[in-house]
Amino acid sequence: MTDPDGIVSSYADQAERDAEASVRPKRLDEFVGQHRVREQLELLLHSALRRGSPPDHILLSGSPGLGKTTLAMIVAAELGGGLRITSGPAIERSGDLAAVLTSLAAGDVLFIDEIHRIAKPAEELLYSAMEDFRVDVIVGKGPGATAIPLDLEPFTLVGATTRAGLLTGPMRDRFGFVGHLEFYEPAELQRVITRAAGILGVAIEPDGAAEIAGRSRGTPRIANRLLRRVRDFAEVRGDGVVSLAAAHAxxxxxxxxDLGLDRLDKAVIRALVDTFGGGPVGLSTLAVAVGEQPDTVEEVCEPFLVRAGLLARTPRGRVATAAGWRHLGRTPPAPGPGQPALFGIDPDAP
Structure with missing residues (x-):
């Protein structure tokens, strides 16, 4: 049966979002991992509650899927205020931001995802809002333009970014708290998976949870997604229990x-090794070889491949490391006379 209107896909996407939302922790004591950031946030929020004033503005940085949005929701819940969610790309004009800011009630939390992509005029408007809880709205154009000051209710801004280096200095300096989220250890992800399984009503065995955790690339979002896919498999082709065998299959x-590489990740490594002899090769050429856009390869695949030690970025292009060769079951080439070892390979090793 065809689905010309995409209705089935829409329902599936909504179901995925609902499932993801249902397993989000609601309070700090439910949040797994990120011990340092969690402790620092706890001190910040509890101190603000005792003083009866909003806490300093909060900036959270880290790779996608580590919990920045979840922590923003937890901040609002812990403070007992409302939560407004928007994103940097959605704020194209200063008037868009002014409309959001003037609608906030006292004690509310404004969460701006990908805040490094906010438009420059809106960013400059945000400076006075963060410091003085005030914005100047420009009415009219040219010599007759008039600035009307508007007072804002005290609020807390939570900004999230996957690329903290793209934030301007003035923006970064206006955040009183900056937290960087790290990738999770497998034991922490196993706790995330076990908790999510309990909420979703999934029967899961410890070794099944451990297997999923080991392939989740240190990211809770991926862990929860893989749990739902293994649950589907176990319900259709098994006894409904997420066991080690069910997870493997x-x-x-x-x-x-085993490392968490998906089809595209493996295609990139295979192209480097089999097509280009290990590299170096340019990003655009590599993207054409795997049939993807350069941005997809650079932003989706490469961060994990580099972190896993399978790929390296060099001034001449992308290179498959010795570990990348071995992951495909290939023998890394020995360096020629006078050449350095290939990323840690000892040329004299047997």
């Missing part, structure tokens, strides 16, 4: 290997 069906 399901992740093989979904083409997720």
């Amino acid at each position: 399901a992740l093989a069906v979904y083409d997720v290997d």
Whole structure:
């Protein structure tokens, strides 16, 4: 049966979002991992509650899927205020931001995702809002333009960014608290998966949870997604229990290997090794070889491949490391006379 209007896909996407929302922790004591950031936030929020004033503005940085949005929701819940959510790309004009800011009630939390992509005029308007809880709205154009000052209710801004280096200095300096979220350890992800399974009503065994955690690339969002896919497999082709065997079989069906590499990740490594002899090769050429856009390869695949030690970025292009060769079951080439070892390979090693 065809689905010309995409209705089935829409329902599936909504179901995924609902499932993801249902397993989000609601309070700090429910949040797994990120111990340092969680402790620092706890001190910040509890101190503000005792004083009866909004806490300093908060900036959260880190890779996608580590919990920045969840922590913003927790901040609002802990403070007992409302939460407004928007994103940097959605704020194209200063008037868009002014409309959001003037609608905030006292004690509310404004969450701006990808805040490094906010438009420059809106960013400059945000400076006075963060410091003085005031904005100047420009009415009219040219010599007759008039600035009307508007007072804002005290609020807390929570900004999230995956690329903290793109934030301007004036913007970064206006945040009183900056927290960086790290990738999770497998034991922490196993706790995340076990908790999510309990909320979703999924029967899961410890070794099944451990297997999923080991392939989740240190990211809770990926762990929860893989849990739902293994649950589907266990319900359709098994006894409904997420066991080690069910996890192995399901992740093989979904083409997720032992390190957590998916189809595109493996295509990038194979192209480097098999097509280009290990590299170096330019990003655009590599993207064409795997049939993807350069931005997708650079922003989706490469961060994990580099972190896993399978790929390296060099001034001449992308290079497959010795670990990348071995992950494909290939023998890394030995360096020629006078050449350095290939990323840690000892040329004299057997």
